[in-house]
Amino acid sequence: MDEKHYSIGEFANMTGLSTYTLRYYEQEDLIVPQRDENNRRYYTVLDLKWIGFLLHLKGTGMTMEQIEDYVSLRKQGDQTIDERIDLLKNVQKDSLAKIEEMQKNLKVLSDKINWYEGKKNNTINDDFETYQNRINQGDQKDE
């Protein structure tokens, strides 16, 4: 099983990454495809899952460097599991904070849109600041 082989070109199409990027990731030790009898790279469905996971990590805001650290820990075996957990928990925390921050920013944006709409149809006369204060009565504001 798992015997299907994909060339770098095919794999690029499957993952949405360019062949350049795939080679670049390999240079950074993030993926290590196997080689055929002509020294050509080939990727398998396992590589596909792995890349999928990497892209999820990237998508949380993890930098290449952090991902490289994580991959390096993985290579060192099970005794690094606690370190990996620590690393991922840190990323989790940062990612959560980032999402919350974005939600705050989005809230201001949405308020602004509503304010514009209200201005247009004359249901709002306040200036934006006043409108915000009125509409967000009782909300906690930290920062």
Place this chain on the structure above:
Amino acid sequence: MDEKHYSIGEFANMTGLSTYTLRYYEQEDLIVPQRDENNRRYYTVLDLKWIGFLLHLKGTGMTMEQIEDYVSLRKQGDQTIDERIDLLKNVQKDSLAKIEEMQKNLKVLSDKINWYEGKKNNTINDDFETYQNRINQGDQKDE
């Protein structure tokens, strides 16, 4: 009122931006401070609110270019309100999509952490893929 004046250095401290950045934003027409009798920039509390709003826009993922477009529309007066609403709604849509994407990525990350913890204390024997499938039974997966 609103008579307090802040030098660029003070204003940099208040906003967390550098004086370089402030001058750069000015170059890009994002803020236009006033000048005193010696041609020195000064900023007011209105500028502070404005920068605050800009930073919220930035925080939604809006690029400088989009912000510059928005500011340019503002300068053209009330007849551009519809365009501004369109622009902001687009940003809102993108920002929301981005947040949702990040939440998906964070979910995978959290699953991974839980999987590691479960592996550590022997409450999980599945490999990660199997664990994910088991734990996320009945979830929609689009993409």
Place this chain on the structure above:
DNA sequence: TTACAACTTAAAGTTAACTCTAAGTCAATT
């Protein structure tokens, strides 16, 4: 046999959004 896809190394280019330097001026403060 011509084209195509992959292979290599090394290095340069790209993008956004700053960030900093140079080099000289000016006004206020110590």
Place this chain on the structure above:
DNA sequence: AATTGACTTAGAGTTAACTTTAAGTTGTAA
């Protein structure tokens, strides 16, 4: 008198994460 902070223009440097080019090699396919 010296320091400090701000002013100017123009241009160079920074960072991350690719992206592309060069320049030559090799194997498979039409």
